[in-house]
Amino acid sequence: MDDSPVPVVTVLTAPYDAQKPGTSGLRKKTNVFQTKPRYLQNFVQCIFGSIDLRDRQGSTVVVGGDGRYYNNAAIEIIVQMAAANGIGHLVIGQNGILSTPAVSCIIRKIKAIGGIILTASHNPGGPDGDFGIKYNISNGGPAPEAVTEKIFQLSKTIEEYSICPDLKVDLTTIGKQQFDLENKFKPFTVEIVDSVEAYTNMLRNIFDFNALKELLSGPNQLKIRLDAMHGVMGPYVKKILCEELGAPANSAVNCVPLEDFGGHHPDPNLTYAADLVQAMQTGDYDFGAAFDGDGDRNMILGKHGFFVNPSDSVAVIAANIFTIPYFQQTGVRGFARSMPTSGALDRVAKATKIALYETPTGWKFFGNLMDANKLSLCGEESFGTGSDHIREKDGLWAVLAWLSIIAKSKQSVETIMQEHWQKYGRNFFTRYDYEEVDAAAAGKIMKDLETLMADRAFVGHKFTVCEEEYIVDKADNFEYCDPVDGSVSRNQGLRIIFTDGSRLIFRLSGTGSAGATIRIYIDSYYKDACKIFKEPQVMLSPLIKIALKISQIHERTGRTSPTVIT
Ligand code: G16
Secondary structure, eight states, X not given: OEEEEEOOEEEEOOOOTTOOOBTTBEEEEHHHHHHSTTHHHHHHHHHHHTSOHHHHTTOEEEEEEOOXXXXXXXXXXXXXXXXXXXXOEEEEEEEEEOOHHHHHHHHHHHTOSEEEEEOOTTSOOSTTSEEEEEEEETTSSBOOHHHHHHHHHHHHHOOEEEEOTTOOOOSSSOEEEEXXXXXXXXXXXXXXXXXXXXXXXXXXXXXXXXXXXXXXXXXTOOOEEEEOTTSTTHHHHIXXXXXXTOOOGGGEESOSOOXXXXXXXXXXXXXXXXXXXXXXXXXXXXXEEEEOTTSOBEEEEEGGGOEEOHHHHHHHHHHTGGXXXXXXXXXXXXXXXXXXXOTHHHHHHHHHTOOEEEEOXXXXXXXXXXXXXXXXXXXXXXXXXXXXXXXXXXXXXXXXXXXXXXXXXXXXXXXXXXXXXXXXXXXXXXXXXXXXXXXXXXXXXXXXXXXXXXXXXXXXXXXXXXXXXXXXXXXXXXXXXXXXXXXXXXXXXXXXXXXXXXXXXXXEOSSOSSSEEEEEEEEEEEOOTTTTTSOHHHHTHHHHHHHHHHHTHHHHHXXXXXXXXX
């Protein structure tokens, strides 16, 4: 106990005009946070300001990050500001480390008022990379639009913030530290917790650890390779997969969290997790997975690098959901996917007569459905999969879900996927990303497309490419009315639906930190046995041509190809 009261001071500041949280949190170049005076402090003050003072006083907030450059400097400022803003208790991961799913888990477990996560997710880190802050509310999920809008409005008029600049916290030692403050909010406690313990306990209660242990360390051991990409997941993978479930130590690679992720994008896709893809192609491993910087995203691969599309991944988990003990206990209330995610999950929902919800992009939209007991399992094309065990997508949960299916079926990843397509048909899916396009040019491309789609002759228009015909059935800008609270979210992506159910979607990303990223999503369903095993890029080639033609994206951006194809 420190017996000299810590001073609380008010610092004058001025607003920044672009502190609008994106799809999940505020993400900017690291040097914006580091060098723009009071940039971080302004945003943190607006987060605390968005919480009613009566709720804030004496409450508990969870804090942690993915270990990227500036993680702990930011945590020190957040601690000092939390104390000065009346928060009573902070729970922080040891050394400032907590994955996004772990923060969600702890918020729910200890009934905290919310959590602050220092991460720019899958974006690169380091002094020249990105930094970010996610704010999660008391249900453990990302702040919904009403809250992020409130934070943004506060950020436009902020004049001062409160801070205890002399308060120094030790992030390395597990245990409680207590501080007396020179104000009415006291005492203030900081509790440093093991980064993986609560999350590990939660997973033990969801999955059959004995069956998984048998799979990973028994006589017919499945050979796995998990790539933590030098993000936050290293300690979780080591503890859960290697120590608890007995996978050999060398099954887990890149497990030391690094401030710059070793100079790579900690983004689990075929482009940025190329090392894992190569290792899998050797045929030495039966199952592979990679995670993003903050551990909420996952990519699943089978032997020889067989790729499981994230839209298919959630559908396979849905079709095999009762292999997971948690769902045997809770039952299944509903499935959900984001609008651009392929319709693979819809096929399973239809066959099992389970409700299916289609939400805008952003995990925050699933939270309301889960809180209202309408949703059990959901997924997004952007490598996010999860359930109502927490209110975030959960990379390691997805891996254990797949391993549970493999343990039960005793089949390879590829066979599981192929049998799924044979039973339900296949939604071919691809996403083209054009990253760091000039923001004004990107806005104009979207605007012109919307104008084209609004033309009365557009619905009914026939596109003929490579002898395939596609007739426009519906064209709109996706709008979502939340079935729980009736809130409406507009402008969630331009959607062209053809008479055969195929879809083209154009959307601006909300997670970039420079310029704009245009995403084109393409989804087309086939049931015919002679078609379901073909290559997605071949099957989708006519629709890709239509998308490029109507958007003129190459001509208008000067690009000749997308930055990333999924
Ligand atoms: C966030 C959200 C996801 C969303 C993703 C991509 O994930 O939590 O729900 O799908 O961004 O968003 P966008 O297409 O706008 O870039 P993360 O892992 O980046 O926090």
